Amino acid sequence: MRVVIAEDNVLLSAGLELLLGSKGIEVVATVTDGPALVAAVDRHGPDAVIADVRLPPSFRDEGVRAALRVRKAHPGLPVLVLSQYVEKVYARELLSERAGGVGYLLKDRVSRVGQFVDDLRRVARGGTVLDPDVVAQLMAGPGHSGLDRLTAREKEVLALMARGFGNAEIGRSLVVTDNAVHKHIGNIFAKLGLPPADGGHRRVLAVLAYLGV
Template identity: 50%
Template structure:
């Protein structure tokens, strides 16, 4: 629910942007438990406050390379109940793939320059907190262009489009609406993706998550 109270920890090394985001989130009814500027401070804040979501920039002190997303991977391992929303100007494919290694639920990756409205950002926070995914299409596209795509290359253009939307967290019904096709048509495309990825139906396996993870792993390897 978009009106659910959220406890947020924010990691952003730009003081101006960090302060602005704190004001924005509080104005939208979120509790900002901590706002920090380094990866170690982020890890400490998550351990102390156990937020619903951690908002993480990738490039943070001291090297301004990948400290933030490394910390996000650590949070994913040590505090799996905490949602992760990477909010950055950059796509870091290697560590992004590791972030998704144990499932796509509760993770978001948004590019700062492509968020047109504050409502989009807040909606993404709620989606991630509720166990969904919030992936910028440009992030998905860059991952696709970044590495080996053996199984992805076997997909038809429509199957690839459906898989991209799956990776962004859309349901079959939502995909049908976005593509202006029937839900049954989407189901057929999804089934084709499963077949081409060699994902067999079992009672225990979630093929949808496995397909997205395989897509992200092959694209970002």
């Protein structure tokens, strides 16, 4: 896998490059601002992009804006966004771009090396990965009364779906059978008024669409 990193924190950028290199993932370019990210993607044609939400000069939304631009120029390009905090507006905007893998993780997850690399690979394969804290805040937003009808277990299943987990992974995580997972998912779609759909990040995005993403 070949990736481009857009991160203005030199220590974090260098750490990511060393980490990914140790896992056989080639970092073809590291940049520190939005225009440089666009140029690097055009030049190298990476398999995925890792971008900070906030980049110079204003440190507001340059990173996610640049990520959206490269996805428009290169449809389906997988993008994994890193942020210091849960910023729901940016999460919703990125996730509204339906084509290709997408992820939104908090920066403190990077320290969980194995999980971070797994998440990046999942995004590169076209999946969806959301930080559990992002999921929790999206689910807590106004106007989603349908969620009130979900049981505690169904909310756990929904959160894992939003992180890109398949049925088997959900079952292993919650220590329940495949049949139980299938039943929970069916109940979730029924209670949210969403038609059942098989597998992949499309199922996740359908749920997130209901949540206002």
